[in-house]
Amino acid sequence: MTKAVIIEQHGGPEELKLVDVTVGQPGPGEIRIRHKAIGLNFIDVYQRSGVYQLPMPLHLGMEASGIIEAVGEDVTHLKVGDRAAYASQPPGSYCEERVMPAKCVCKLPDAISFETGAAMMLKGLTAQYLLKRTLPQGGLKAGDFILFHAAAGGVGLIACQWAKALGYQLIGTAGSDAKCALAKANGAAHVINYNTEDFLARVKEITGGKGVKVVYDSVGKDTWDKSLDCLAPFGLMASFGNASGAPAPIAPGILGPKGSIYLTRQTLFSHIVTRESTQEMADDLFDAVTSGKVKIHIDQTYPLADIAQAHRDLEARKTTGCTLITL
Ligand code: NDP
Numbered sequence: 001m002t003k004a005v006i007i008e009q010h011g012g013p014e015e016l017k018l019v020d021v022t023v024g025q026p027g028p029g030e031i032r033i034r035h036k037a038i039g040l041n042f043i044d045v046y047q048r049s050g051v052y053q054l055p056m057p058l059h060l061g062m063e064a065s066g067i068i069e070a071v072g073e074d075v076t077h078l079k080v081g082d083r084a085a086y087a088s089q090p091p092g093s094y095c096e097e098r099v100m101p102a103k104c105v106c107k108l109p110d111a112i113s114f115e116t117g118a119a120m121m122l123k124g125l126t127a128q129y130l131l132k133r134t135l136p137q138g139g140l141k142a143g144d145f146i147l148f149h150a151a152a153g154g155v156g157l158i159a160c161q162w163a164k165a166l167g168y169q170l171i172g173t174a175g176s177d178a179k180c181a182l183a184k185a186n187g188a189a190h191v192i193n194y195n196t197e198d199f200l201a202r203v204k205e206i207t208g209g210k211g212v213k214v215v216y217d218s219v220g221k222d223t224w225d226k227s228l229d230c231l232a233p234f235g236l237m238a239s240f241g242n243a244s245g246a247p248a249p250i251a252p253g254i255l256g257p258k259g260s261i262y263l264t265r266q267t268l269f270s271h272i273v274t275r276e277s278t279q280e281m282a283d284d285l286f287d288a289v290t291s292g293k294v295k296i297h298i299d300q301t302y303p304l305a306d307i308a309q310a311h312r313d314l315e316a317r318k319t320t321g322c323t324l325i326t327l
Contacts, residue, residue: 004095005307006057010050013308013315016060023097026072031102033084037118038093038325039063040302040310041154042218042243047091048311051242054091061093061325065108065117075102077275083108085117087125089269094307096327103275106282111290119322120158120296122268124285125278126240127158127294129271131166132284134264136213136236142167145212147203147230149219150243151188152179154322157297159216160186165293171206173199173223175317182320186297200226207232211259214238221245233259240266297321 002023007015026032044060046052065085068078078084086105092098108117140146146163150156151172163170164187172188174180180191192202203212211232217223218241228237239247255261272278288294299321302310313319 002095002097003304004059004092004098005061005304006059007048008057010048010053013048013311015048016308016311018305018307021095024099026070026075026099026102028073029075029102030072030099031068031075031078031084031105032070032097032099033064033066033105034069034097035064035066035093035095035118035327036114037065037327038304039118039120039122040314040323040325041122042241042314043122044091045311045315046242051246059092059095059098061095062089062091063087063118063122064093065114065121066097068105069097072102077279078102078105078107083110083114083117085112085114085121087122087268087272089272094304094325096304104272104278106279109286109290112286115298115324116289116296119154119298119324120285120289121282123154123322124158124289124294124296125272125281126155126268127162128281128285128288129266129268130155130216130238130240131159131162131168133271134214134216134236134238134266136262137234140166140168140213143169145169145171145207145210147171147173147199147212147215147227148188149173149194149215149217149223149227151183151191152320155218156183157186157321158294160188161294162288163187164189165288171203171212179320186295194223199223200229203230211235216240218242219244221247224248228254228258228261231259231261234261235259236262236264238264238266298324300324301326303327
């Protein structure tokens, strides 16, 4: 038996229940992992609340690290006793131990702690594919301006540091002056408190009226319209979340007068479909962290039994950087 957090219906944090479940043996292509630490992500909130509808009962959680306890047939890249970490599809990381598909699980380098591994996999792989694979026509070059919303959050603080290492001028938005200061200290070239300042006017001012090459927008409804107007001609609107709610549907015709801009909605799980691409992206993330280019900030820690409070704080915008769930 193992402790696991499940929900039986979509709803508020009170739906999160810590229960005892049995853990089976891994089948072909699967592993059993005993967790050392678990990561919290905003997608967990969408899955709990029903923004993303999923079958019930639902085991929540998309990110963790631990030790491989058993390996199914056909799994060649992991063995019993390996240190490992993952960003997973399907969910189910809020537990002590689980059986899961091996293809999304990567060996964790010795230089990276279980805590860092658990906190960074989903958020770090997201920052990786956004900054390295979700690019405007012609790519980005050193000195280019990009706009990154929620820059003091989990994905945001990683992106601030990585963008700086790549030479990009990241303009970060955040919901308080303290969060803006944190984003700046982590490499944002400019910061805007979008609760007190007009971020469109500030972006125009910072870029000398030219606009940015890419907007990375995970806030959604509240930032959508102005974000489109922050783009330079042929710029890219990269939507990857909706923390404030989903934006209204748009007609393609509006993209032309704004400068023939491009629009994409990206999800990590399209990028980590194969073992090869997962490992390639993870290796890049591991290198960014072990080389010191990117530091993983674990700013909040909660025991698994307090998972409901962790959800409340994330939704109430009380957190910064990464949040770790301990066992
Ligand atoms: P964060 O730590 O960034 O937390 C979300 C942040 O969004 C908050 O701290 C808050 O920052 C900001 N925010 C703005 N409006 C709201 C609102 N109405 N309610 C709550 N928060 C709001 O979370 P993560 O790092 O886990 O994820 C960041 C975003 O990226 C999320 O939207 C997530 O869904 C998305 N994501 C998408 C992936 C993909 O592949 N598509 C993969 C991973 C994450 P502030 O107070 O500064 O405004």
